[in-house]
Amino acid sequence: MKKILLLFTLALSITGVQAQDSLMLRKLYDEALVNGKCYENLRYLCKSIGPRLSGSAGAQKAVEWSKMLMDSYGFDKVYLQEVMVPHWVRGKKEEGYIIDGNNKIPVAITALGMSVATPKEGITANVIEVKSLKELDSLGEDVIKGKIVFFNRPFDPRFIETGQAYGTAGDQRFMGPPAAAKYGAVGVIVRSLTESIDNYPHTGTTAYDAAGKNIPAAAISTIAANTLSSMLKLRKLPLIKFYFKQNCQLLPDAKSYNVVGEITGTQNPNKFITVGGHLDSWDLAEGAHDDGTGVMQSVEVLRIFKAIGYRPKNSIRAVFFMNEENGHKGGTKYAELAAQNKEEHIAAIETDEGGFTPRGFSFQGVSGSFLKELNKSWKHLFEPYEADRLVAGGGGTDIGPLKETIPSVVLIGYRPDSQRYFDIHHTPNDVFENVNKRELELGAATIAGLVYLIDQHNLSF
Amino acid sequence: MKKILLLFTLALSITGVQAQDSLMLRKLYDEALVNGKCYENLRYLCKSIGPRLSGSAGAQKAVEWSKMLMDSYGFDKVYLQEVMVPHWVRGKKEEGYIIDGNNKIPVAITALGMSVATPKEGITANVIEVKSLKELDSLGEDVIKGKIVFFNRPFDPRFIETGQAYGTAGDQRFMGPPAAAKYGAVGVIVRSLTESIDNYPHTGTTAYDAAGKNIPAAAISTIAANTLSSMLKLRKLPLIKFYFKQNCQLLPDAKSYNVVGEITGTQNPNKFITVGGHLDSWDLAEGAHDDGTGVMQSVEVLRIFKAIGYRPKNSIRAVFFMNEENGHKGGTKYAELAAQNKEEHIAAIETDEGGFTPRGFSFQGVSGSFLKELNKSWKHLFEPYEADRLVAGGGGTDIGPLKETIPSVVLIGYRPDSQRYFDIHHTPNDVFENVNKRELELGAATIAGLVYLIDQHNLSF
Known part of the structure; x- marks a missing residue:
């Protein structure tokens, strides 16, 4: 009986605590x-x-x-x-163009945080589109050297939590630029980390190697990324080039x-x-x-x-x-x-x-x-x-x-x-x-x- | 043993169904x-x-x-x-003013759906602010007659689901106008059904009595509702009046x-x-x-x-x-x-x-x-x-x-x-x-x- 009473009192006091927490x-x-x-x-x-x-x-x-x-x-x-x-610091606003023969198509880009600047006259180079760091590795220096690497793997819309899509696409922005630099790329353009198809480039930090080689890296809007990718697929001559200029620096x-x-x-x-x-x-x-x-x-x-x-x-x-x-x-x-x-x-x-x-x-x-x-x-x-x-x-x-x-x-x-x-x-x-x-x-x-x-x-x- | 096997098979098939549903x-x-x-x-x-x-x-x-x-x-x-x-149909856009002596302060209003129009020249009248239908009833015809009734009970922000706040404030918009008409009001202004403090009046349907008396009714933005309420509290002479004009009709x-x-x-x-x-x-x-x-x-x-x-x-x-x-x-x-x-x-x-x-x-x-x-x-x-x-x-x-x-x-x-x-x-x-x-x-x-x-x-x- 005592035990029952004790349990009863205990139950009451637990209920009391819960009621108090709830209130x-x-x-x-x-x-x-x-x-x-x-x-x-x-x-x-x-x-x-x-x-x-x-x-x-x-x-x-x-x-x-x-x-x-x-x-x-x-x-x-x-x-x-x-x-x-x-x-x-970002410095003066960035400029970017797709160069299609004599046409220059302006695109929305923004320097990635911690990126270095381009030379003052900007960078113009052929573009190689890749979907992953693994693909970059498989292409190697022969293909990459002297080019601008364009990381263009989109968000996977099937993730319910968008943070997971960000997590699985984010290696392109953070690790892409130093990986491309290793193979002799002259610059990196990264598809903005978003599922939204819009014309805002999304900045964000990229890996900066205080000891090693750093190449300029920018984010490009998803609309511009789709345009660039479509134009690259045409493979007509002269091949599509990309130009960008950014003025950022690390003080x-x-x-x-x-x-x-x-x-x-x-x-x-x-x-x-x-x-x-x-x-x-x-x-x-x-x-x-x-x-x-x-x-x-x-x-x-x-x-x-x-x-x-x-x-x-x-x-x-x-x-x-x-x-x-x-x-x-x-x-x-x-x-x-x-x-x-x-x-x-x-x-x-x-x-x-x-x-x-x-x-x-x-x-x-x-x-x-x-x-x-x-x-x-x-x-x-x-x-x-x-x-x-x-x-x-x-x-x-x-x-x-x-x-x-x-x-x-x-x-x-x-x-x-x-x-x-x-x-x-x-x-x-x-x-x-x-x-x-x-x-x-x-x-x-x-x-x-x-x-x-x-x-x-x-x-x- | 047979029974156990049967249960086992049943369990398997339930698991199978659940897996299929999940897929x-x-x-x-x-x-x-x-x-x-x-x-x-x-x-x-x-x-x-x-x-x-x-x-x-x-x-x-x-x-x-x-x-x-x-x-x-x-x-x-x-x-x-x-x-x-x-x-x-709404007809021409509504007009509303708070009249403070010689000053006319324009406010954002919109006719409630199914409301009748004002006379062509609009309605000008003293305003009586109430917070509920019950308060309206307690004031009765002596106070209400000839006035514009201003329903101004805000959303209760404590509801977690905003639909419940809408549900408990919504009687003002739907039942307010016919209730005020019963006591001889000449018009009704209802605080917009939102917690947001902004300058958009929120329309929505109000009760229309095909057999009875209908008076013009409009929603007023929450910013304007707060202004009107504050000015009414000053109670200086001449008392604040309200003017509104709307051109809606039921075809x-x-x-x-x-x-x-x-x-x-x-x-x-x-x-x-x-x-x-x-x-x-x-x-x-x-x-x-x-x-x-x-x-x-x-x-x-x-x-x-x-x-x-x-x-x-x-x-x-x-x-x-x-x-x-x-x-x-x-x-x-x-x-x-x-x-x-x-x-x-x-x-x-x-x-x-x-x-x-x-x-x-x-x-x-x-x-x-x-x-x-x-x-x-x-x-x-x-x-x-x-x-x-x-x-x-x-x-x-x-x-x-x-x-x-x-x-x-x-x-x-x-x-x-x-x-x-x-x-x-x-x-x-x-x-x-x-x-x-x-x-x-x-x-x-x-x-x-x-x-x-x-x-x-x-x-x-």
């Missing part, structure tokens, strides 16, 4: 949806600051404003972490900062749950979805906790990482300092997949039984918000290094709906107008919900 | 994502035909083109169902059509699974999400089946209903004819909540045990596509009448992500450019998946 999540969502600040903060970041590539004046302005914003919220600590970052490393805000834990001030995105953005637009939404959601999590009067047991940090796009120096620095300061990190959550409707989270390197227990315990809490996919998967670029210095940390990636992301990713279209207020706010609330649950119950599945 | 769903999604036609079809409907309110030349053009499109796909039957529909009913395409069932030609959306749209834009996406997804389901060579056991119909927006005459006619022709209907699926990323389906009036079994059997099949929310809920306006004439039918609503819908719903912003290709295609594939499963396994949960 708290509702509170977090209400605060985000009724009094949310992340949309207006994002408007300022996009419209009054704008592009903020590492080392740029925009990046510095963004750092200063972000610190001011966090200060204004009255967090327990707000500070900068100094970090040296690559300083790449000496610049001083910059991660921006960190913290609510100190009441019970475990030296145990941390980190939520972060990256403050830097490509230079072509406003870095709205990449990753203005992520940083504004991160700080919103802390603002929501303060607004509803939630005092976390553990220390909660919002981190605006610098230099995710072309170097990852901010993430690396954060991990170094965490180890130096002997911080214990329970979890780090990264939001860098756009400010779209939440679907859930991916947990990096966790066991099957962890995932099973996690879902048993918490999935139902996120179900009313349709954000309950708790799956295995990557954490993110900026939090990755933390696992190296503090192996006990659990890395978690916030997963919004992925369908629209690569339509605008790294293009002039990544602007505030393409962010939906409710989608952004729901994301902030969802992340706040997970941080709350981890803070209350840890991650001991 | 078939993958095929449907691949066809939609790789060879999908709904996006280009939608482009034509939006850009070459455009607005298509019941009775308009656009609606007639849309009927003719839709039939041609279905004919081109070589379905087993393609035909029109004649139906008489209300023929309301005699017009002849129009539902458009029906059918793949006839190999086993049960007289048993039907209907998939439909509505072909008519409001006159202010292109009816892209409302409901061009729905009709184009419906016909895509049949196209996908033909493309992959799937021959259904039961007859599958794509129905483009006419007149969902201001009369529901097409849906009513379809239900009448189904009964007349003694058709057996297994299920009817409506897609009329926009062409956004799929989340799942809502099943109308089904039991808890039905839902439980349904989820046990099919949820996992939709999980890889993140479209696996199979919940209780409404079917839709156009398929509703079918339940009256054929009570055994199961009504099902297709549920896409709801966050962006009411930003553009019934406004000039409901254009093709606001539809994402992949989101639209994933929706078509998801609906095709459900139709396939119903066709194979029925709905006997």
